[in-house]
Amino acid sequence: MKLLLVEPNFPIAIKSKNHSHFLPIGLLKIGTYHKLKKDRVKLVRGLKRCGFTPDRVLITSAFTYWSRYVHEAAEFYRKAYPSAKIEIGGIYASLMPEDCKKRSPFASVYRGLYRRSVAEKVAVDYSLLPDELDYQIIHTSRGCTRRCTFCGTWRIEPEFTFIDSVLPLIKKRKLVFYDNNLLANPHIDKILNELAKYRTDKGHALRCESQSGFDLSLLTPRRAKLLKDAHFVNPRIAWDGRYKTWYKVREVIKVLESAGYKRKDIYIFMIYNYVVPYAEMRKKLDACRRWGVRVIDCRYRPLESTEDNYKPGMKPQEFGEYHIHDRWTDSQVRRFRRAVRRQNIAILIDLPNGRYIDGCELRKVAV
Ligand code: SF4
Structure with a gap:
């Protein structure tokens, strides 16, 4: 299985991307979990092709008022990888799953933690960051x-x-x-x-x-x-x-x-x-x-x-x-x-x- 983990193009200054406030920790833990299952995993921050054709694209979301960046990412990766399953999780998807589904109807929307065991037991994979x-x-x-x-x-x-x-x-x-x-x-x-x-x-x-x-x-x-x-x-x-x-x-x-x-x-x-x-x-x-x-x-x-x-x-x-x-x-x-x-x-x-x-x-x- 090939997974692409996506942090949408949130309005975070480049110099702040690696600030502790803005790390996509959920994605980094999901990365560890799937690597342990021998899946191939890449992380992209923004809208970029990743060098392989993923089977699944997992997009995170943050504040609800940054929702448009999530849908931009969903649309971009749907077009870039038409055969991949697009999935959206994170804060906005959890708080407003109906709105999320309505605006990206092709995507699967997840509420809450990806898997509790991932959130609690798995380490953060910092090696996914550049x-x-x-x-x-x-x-x-x-x-x-x-x-x-x-x-x-x-x-x-x-x-x-x-x-x-x-x-x-x-x-x-x-x-x-x-x-x-x-x-x-x-x-x-x-x-x-x-x-x-x-x-x-x-x-x-x-x-x-x-x-x-x-x-x-x-x-x-x-x-x-x-x-x-x-x-x-x-x-x-x-x-x-x-x-x-x-x-x-x-x-x-x-x-x-x-x-x-x-x-x-x-x-x-x-x-x-x-x-x-x-x-x-x-x-x-x-x-x-x-x-x-x-x-x-x-x-x-x-x-x-x-x-x-x-x-x-x-x-x-x-x-x-x-x-x-x-x-x-x-x-x-x-x-x-x-x-x-x-x-x-x-x-x-x-x-x-x-x-x-x-x-x-x-x-x-x-x-
Ligand atoms: S509910 Fe808890 S996390 Fe949220 S603002 Fe209150 S004290 Fe902080």
Whole structure:
């Protein structure tokens, strides 16, 4: 069997393709699985012929609003390899299988994980990528114990499953954890202890990072210390709720600081263009400025949006051009985004509170 694994031509800058945020991990695991079955496997990123005629073309999908790239890929590979079976899986296919089937009726559409055993037991085949990476992706769990309304994770992976040790998985010095809710793994303390003690052949300690935010309610002082000892860098926490929960966020920042993290290396995830209105989001942002921590802003788009035509920049856009929440306006979306960037720079370069770089000038900017 010859398999072609396809990552559609998603709008990811070339320099970011191998960034840990954007690796097609699902495809890389499917690659391992089929190689073990002695199948011939190739991976293409974009729309390119692959040098053999595949029997199956497996196309991954990501955010629902990137759906058109998936269908472009399906159409391209259907024409390129008319005898191949075209199959689409991944996030968009799992969340909107009917839309996916309607728009590429010739394709088979898969929901959820390709095969649970592949997702959980099979290693990632990095050799399918053209460049060697200096880091490794690890999952200690699948799914999430929470059910946030805006999130698709628990819809795609409804069951929360986990492993109790990472030692057999470690191959590189830099580890990026892809868990949705790392601290929810009931064996997390044991795993963090393993990571703290681990040394490479050359005697180096690990460098770990969690792609998702840490769950505020699970980040106790003892855990924060364990995370630091386990060489986790740039801790991220999510503050998706209302401003009135500020004291919990401040407490966790203090806990991380006591564990040895610098404030400007701590990040707060915030969803905006969602139920918390602009003025309140600005209060949250101001609180982060006072605390000296940086913000990662996530613009909300409904899970069922199959397009996102937001154009960053100064030019205004109308309602309907992209998703603007009922409580927000286009101008507020843009101002919030700009304010986050300006604020993060100010924190990074240690400007005193109330001062920002605006354009090329250092000045006080009215909030
Ligand atoms: S905690 Fe994170 S992964 Fe879990 S449901 Fe909420 S947003 Fe999704």
